[in-house]
Amino acid sequence: MNFALILFILVVVSGIAWIADRYYFAPQRRVAGIDRMPLWLEYTAGFFPVICAVFVLRSFLVEPFKIPSGSMIPTLQIGDFILVNKFTYGIRLPVINQKVLDLGSPKRGDVVVFRYPRDESVDYIKRVVALPGDTITYQDKRLTVNGQPLQYSGGEAYLDPENMRYAKRFEESFPADLGGNKHEILNDPDRPAGMFPAERFPGFENCQYINAGLTCTVPAGHYFAMGDNRDNSQDSRFWGFVPERNLVGKAVAIWMSFEFDRPADSWLPRWVPTGVRLNRIGSIQ
Numbered sequence: 001m002n003f004a005l006i007l008f009i010l011v012v013v014s015g016i017a018w019i020a021d022r023y024y025f026a027p028q029r030r031v032a033g034i035d036r037m038p039l040w041l042e043y044t045a046g047f048f049p050v051i052c053a054v055f056v057l058r059s060f061l062v063e064p065f066k067i068p069s070g071s072m073i074p075t076l077q078i079g080d081f082i083l084v085n086k087f088t089y090g091i092r093l094p095v096i097n098q099k100v101l102d103l104g105s106p107k108r109g110d111v112v113v114f115r116y117p118r119d120e121s122v123d124y125i126k127r128v129v130a131l132p133g134d135t136i137t138y139q140d141k142r143l144t145v146n147g148q149p150l151q152y153s154g155g156e157a158y159l160d161p162e163n164m165r166y167a168k169r170f171e172e173s174f175p176a177d178l179g180g181n182k183h184e185i186l187n188d189p190d191r192p193a194g195m196f197p198a199e200r201f202p203g204f205e206n207c208q209y210i211n212a213g214l215t216c217t218v219p220a221g222h223y224f225a226m227g228d229n230r231d232n233s234q235d236s237r238f239w240g241f242v243p244e245r246n247l248v249g250k251a252v253a254i255w256m257s258f259e260f261d262r263p264a265d266s267w268l269p270r271w272v273p274t275g276v277r278l279n280r281i282g283s284i285q
Contacts (some may be wrong), residue, residue, distance in 0.1 A: 004094045011055045017044035059094040060086055065113060070162030071227035072125060074184050080280060081256040084113045084249040106223055108174050109181025111284050113248040118239055126225035126235050130218045139213035141187045148175045158186060183285050188231035201240030251284050
């Protein structure tokens, strides 16, 4: 569902009704001594300011998203509700997604929302680990960017709540001259390090796959993105690079988080929350 298009249509329809009421219907009502507008006009023109405000806020400032899967654990949990900054990487016209003002570009370590390259009706959220022109190597579950290995610390056991498997939790750090971003990741020691895409993708010739990983050079205008839950994430390793035009914005904060855990015999529908995780609220690293 293209919610931006639906919202745009609602703005246009309610806006036309609002203008028509202001300059045509309202003067006629005053002459006739009628105070209240017709019901159909009340539910179109009356909601125009609210719909317009939502449209502007969602299109140019911030947009809310819900985390549906565990590919970004431990940074983002299933049930987290996040805010995405829509102008960090430039102002884009809604619906047609055309950039009209360039305000910046992703940095290594940014958590970004983008349109999935194989189905642009679907939004994905991953972490940018390599920029255009970077050469990235992921081997034996360790990253190297432009010949510089990232640093890893920790390694304590962590229960992945999505698949109920124990993984190891590490802090992954970019070198200072690559931005210095620090964040947490999961690695499952029982899963193999190698991977191979199910089908070729645009820019596939820029990648070399080996038994224990891959090496890719990121083409111009594209990014290499990975989930923090490295062994439970479908990302650039499998479906290729993220085009710059597909970027939606930078994930900046968790504004609410709900739990959905329940016993197997629970009568509650799975979409009904079972708890609130207030400790999850805050900025996204």
